[in-house]
Amino acid sequence: MTRSRAIILAAAHTGFVRHGYVGTNVDEIAAEAGVSKRTVYNIYGDKETLFRAVVDAAIAIAERFSAALAHDLAVDDLEGVAERLVGSVLSDRVIPLRRLLIGESRRFPELAREYYDRAPGLVLRTLAAHLPRHPGLRIDDAETAAEHFAFLVLGPALDRALFDDDEPRDPRRRARAGAAAFRRAYSR
Amino acid sequence: MTRSRAIILAAAHTGFVRHGYVGTNVDEIAAEAGVSKRTVYNIYGDKETLFRAVVDAAIAIAERFSAALAHDLAVDDLEGVAERLVGSVLSDRVIPLRRLLIGESRRFPELAREYYDRAPGLVLRTLAAHLPRHPGLRIDDAETAAEHFAFLVLGPALDRALFDDDEPRDPRRRARAGAAAFRRAYSR
């Protein structure tokens, strides 16, 4: 009954991420999952519900990541946090999903908004909550500082990755350079 | 003959940006342009060619903007440049097109890459060429500094705008805060 659920969900994720919402057909998802189309409809009702389930699953992963990030922030230095951050965001799990939701943000506005709020938004809030406690920093506006940290560290590489798949994005170097610039801008 | 071209192009832009490549049908474009479908096909041959023409036109606009930015950089202070930059990028001309190309980057990889290179990439190169000449700054790596400037100034608002339409994004304040942080990180 529900072994299929997860398999279908994974196949749907693959399909939607590859061809977008309209460009993916349910027959393909069913075939990829090794399941009959009827089963897909029995479990998920319709294509849109399936799509939302895919996004929900991705949000759950982002929330787990954010908890891990909170832990890192309490333990690590900025450079370590920066590298961890780019490693997670510039991944094949996150980038294609971002592309998908950005591309479908007109068809599913609330869904894109919800994803933003509960994934990148949550990361920013986590940063804002913990950065002020880091030694040697002087932070007045925690939210702005969190944004500056995040986008110094991964902004350029992230933006490029959204457009371009196959790059030599050298994220480590950029993460360190970003963290260094952040330190210069926000040191006490 | 070619009065139609521009009208069709504008209608296609509207359609594609609203519903994506697959989600837009040529009949709608023709109707929006007040032109018969036959005329669309006579001029552009097929849907894909029309799509590419839309993107080409957008790139041309970006290139003009980049030239204006180069001028601003030679004349204005950082804060002025920052405000001009966010004003242009966080606009209804740029954001929807970015969404479109990011969403279609798997269907048209070279096109997305070309857009990135000739629009945001060009802006970054322009910044890298001019920032080192600004007084009071100490810049070793111009490319990295250009990325840091751009993403401090508009990164957070841009990322959010890609997911979320109806913004309270207060871009001016963010632009100034970003420019200020950049100054702190890169002052001599």
Added chain:
DNA sequence: GCAGTACTGCACTGGTCAGTGTCAAACTGC
């Protein structure tokens, strides 16, 4: 073993859509 549920295979409906063909009307340069 039985009852009930999950699943499959397959055919089918109704709708959408890219792209074509045709022919007459409108417009162009000359």
Added chain:
DNA sequence: GCAGTTTGACACTGACCAGTGCAGTACTGC
């Protein structure tokens, strides 16, 4: 005004696809 080209109206083809119906098989707990 005329010859040639551009455009419009409209019907049509072929393909694709979401979602349904159904009848039968596999699997579950009891």
